[in-house]
Amino acid sequence: MEILRANEPLARYLAARRAGEYLAFVPTMGALHDGHGACVAKARAVAKARVLCSIFVNPTQFGPSEDVDRYPRTLDADLAKLDAWGCDAVYVPAVHDLYPEPQHAWVTVDEVAEPLDGRFRPGHFRGVATVVAKLFHLVRADVAVFGQKDAQQALVIRAMVRQLAFPVKLKLARTVRERDGLAMSSRNAYLSPPERTTAVALWRALSAGKAALEAGEREARAVERAAADVVQDAGIDRVDYVELRRAHDLSALERAEGRAILALAAWVGSARLIDNMVFDIQGRRVESDVALFDDDE
Amino acid sequence: MEILRANEPLARYLAARRAGEYLAFVPTMGALHDGHGACVAKARAVAKARVLCSIFVNPTQFGPSEDVDRYPRTLDADLAKLDAWGCDAVYVPAVHDLYPEPQHAWVTVDEVAEPLDGRFRPGHFRGVATVVAKLFHLVRADVAVFGQKDAQQALVIRAMVRQLAFPVKLKLARTVRERDGLAMSSRNAYLSPPERTTAVALWRALSAGKAALEAGEREARAVERAAADVVQDAGIDRVDYVELRRAHDLSALERAEGRAILALAAWVGSARLIDNMVFDIQGRRVESDVALFDDDE
Numbered sequence: 069m070e071i072l073r074a075n076e077p078l079a080r081y082l083a084a085r086r087a088g089e090y091l092a093f094v095p096t097m098g099a100l101h102d103g104h105g106a107c108v109a110k111a112r113a114v115a116k117a118r119v120l121c122s123i124f125v126n127p128t129q130f131g132p133s134e135d136v137d138r139y140p141r142t143l144d145a146d147l148a149k150l151d152a153w154g155c156d157a158v159y160v161p162a163v164h165d166l167y168p169e170p171q172h173a174w175v176t177v178d179e180v181a182e183p184l185d186g187r188f189r190p191g192h193f194r195g196v197a198t199v200v201a202k203l204f205h206l207v208r209a210d211v212a213v214f215g216q217k218d219a220q221q222a223l224v225i226r227a228m229v230r231q232l233a234f235p236v237k238l239k240l241a242r243t244v245r246e247r248d249g250l251a252m253s254s255r256n257a258y259l260s261p262p263e264r265t266t267a268v269a270l271w272r273a274l275s276a277g278k279a280a281l282e283a284g285e286r287e288a289r290a291v292e293r294a295a296a297d298v299v300q301d302a303g304i305d306r307v308d309y310v311e312l313r314r315a316h317d318l319s320a321l322e323r324a325e326g327r328a329i330l331a332l333a334a335w336v337g338s339a340r341l342i343d344n345m346v347f348d349i350q351g352r353r354v355e356s357d358v359a360l361f362d363d364d365e
Numbered sequence: 366m367e368i369l370r371a372n373e374p375l376a377r378y379l380a381a382r383r384a385g386e387y388l389a390f391v392p393t394m395g396a397l398h399d400g401h402g403a404c405v406a407k408a409r410a411v412a413k414a415r416v417l418c419s420i421f422v423n424p425t426q427f428g429p430s431e432d433v434d435r436y437p438r439t440l441d442a443d444l445a446k447l448d449a450w451g452c453d454a455v456y457v458p459a460v461h462d463l464y465p466e467p468q469h470a471w472v473t474v475d476e477v478a479e480p481l482d483g484r485f486r487p488g489h490f491r492g493v494a495t496v497v498a499k500l501f502h503l504v505r506a507d508v509a510v511f512g513q514k515d516a517q518q519a520l521v522i523r524a525m526v527r528q529l530a531f532p533v534k535l536k537l538a539r540t541v542r543e544r545d546g547l548a549m550s551s552r553n554a555y556l557s558p559p560e561r562t563t564a565v566a567l568w569r570a571l572s573a574g575k576a577a578l579e580a581g582e583r584e585a586r587a588v589e590r591a592a593a594d595v596v597q598d599a600g601i602d603r604v605d606y607v608e609l610r611r612a613h614d615l616s617a618l619e620r621a622e623g624r625a626i627l628a629l630a631a632w633v634g635s636a637r638l639i640d641n642m643v644f645d646i647q648g649r650r651v652e653s654d655v656a657l658f659d660d661d662e
Contacts (some may be wrong), residue, residue, distance in 0.1 A: 089382055166530075172476040173528035175495075191473040197470075198529070205530040232495070233463075233502040330592035 093209030099254035129195030269302030390506030396551035426492030534661035566599030
């Protein structure tokens with residue numbers, strides 16, 4: 069696996085590719101876990117693609133009250149994992165490679181970036197879209213893979229790619245969970261053992277929402293309540309949101325119908341955790357764990 | 366010259382290019398004049414480049430009080446000019462090719478987009494940057510050429526390209542003037558014969574600013590006043606701005622020194638006209654009509 073620690077080696081690596089060779093890209097912030105592994109596996113499944121990952125903790129997507137310096141950094145372990153997963157190259161820029169000067173050009177997405185995390189992390193998705201735009205321009209991949217656990221992020225990137233005509237296809241990797249259901253996340257590293265036990269309530273909350281839908285409940289507010297009650301009963305008192313929304317654009321929903329996402333964000337100790345479950349609801353039938361959107365072909 | 370009237374023929378044209386062939390791109394809104402001709406000439410001067418122009422009147426850069434439908438459209442004459450200038454292909458998309466759905470993803474540039482036209486045309490540069498980003502992604506040119514007459518636009522695009530790492534080089538074409546000095550502009554078509562006579566005051570105003578600088582004036586406000594007086598004396602009473610600013614970022618200037626731009630916008634009848642002159646001021650020495658920024662190499 070080639071390790072490219074600046075823009076210059078990245079450019080040389082890309083220039084040396086054979087013409088017509090397909091490149092699949094997995095951007096990450098490091099602190100890798102099997103959720104990232106699923107993204108790399110999805111990238112490797114692209115026929116004959118070379119897989120390039122990036123590791124970059126992007127400062128512009130952290131708010132002033134969020135501590136970018138505290139974000140877990142585990143570079144040696146990350147490189148070993150990427151190598152084991154069959155990644156061909158990894159781009160590990162420094163901050164000055166991506167932000168050589170104060171940033172004045174931004175990619176902003178309205179509508180899909182506004183609810184949920186958009187309300188609680190002002191500027192977050194602007195930072196995400198901007199750094200992904202830069203990475204897309206530097207890497208010029210044919211396909212890029214994002215994780216469904218960060219569902220709103222994936223929808224923001226999808227809006228950016230479609231509406232600004234980025235020449236890249238998007239694919240989604242499924243959420244990978246611990247044995248007890250907790251979604252894998254780099255931020256789980258912040259959890260103490262008792263908090264780790266508490267955190268599984270997020271998964272149980274999504275499961276309660278699913279059970280309500282399967283029992284025939286179609287009022288969105290009632291489904292949300294069923295999920296929120298589980299979080300509250302677990303003693304988690306700082307809940308940013310528990311909301312059922314349309315999956316394709318995160319617009320508000322009164323009655324559950326079609327593809328819908330139950331998304332939540334809550335604080336367990338000092339960790340802000342997010343999780344979601346996507347459903348396809350057709351009359352009485354409820355399908356769970358469906359894709360947020362279909363892969364671009 | 367190939368005429369590509371939608372995204373599909375454009376994509377086919379680009380796919381048929383020889384590997385390694387250089388592509389130079391000149392985006393326009395049509396109603397072409399010799400100022401555009403200078404852009405095409407600059408594009409043709411790029412060694413061995415094929416030259417592709419676009420003609421698209423972009424609705425998102427017109428404000429609610431500005432009439433996009435009134436913008437002059439002269440397609441047949443435009444195509445004849447492009448052919449005569451040696452353009453290899455022209456992309457003429459319809460609005461639904463570039464805006465197939467309501468737009469929610471934008472490129473915004475702060476700082477350089479904020480003064481001058483940014484104050485008087487809110488949202489204008491967001492629309493410009495967004496459509497140019499789309500065009501860059503669709504055309505994937507190696508180099509793009511913009512006119513120095515739209516100086517702030519060129520600086521906004523330059524900030525976008527540099528700060529979002531677009532893989533394209535930028536070049537500037539000089540402003541082309543009528544025999545009496547009026548800068549060529551598609552909007553000159555709005556002028557009645559007496560208004561056309563009045564409009565030359567914009568050029569004379571810039572020349573007065575130049576004369577003040579050459580006479581040793583270094584107070585920015587005094588240089589602006591020398592120019593503004595000429596506009597006022599010509600009976601032009603709706604002046605949006607006459608300002609001397611630093612050329613590289615349009616920041617405010619108290620004393621003229623280094624590369625500076627004298628930029629103005631004024632209404633002559635129903636036409637809002639802009640013009641500018643760029644100076645390089647080193648001590649007593651004043652060089653006029655210099656480039657706003659150096660070409661990317």
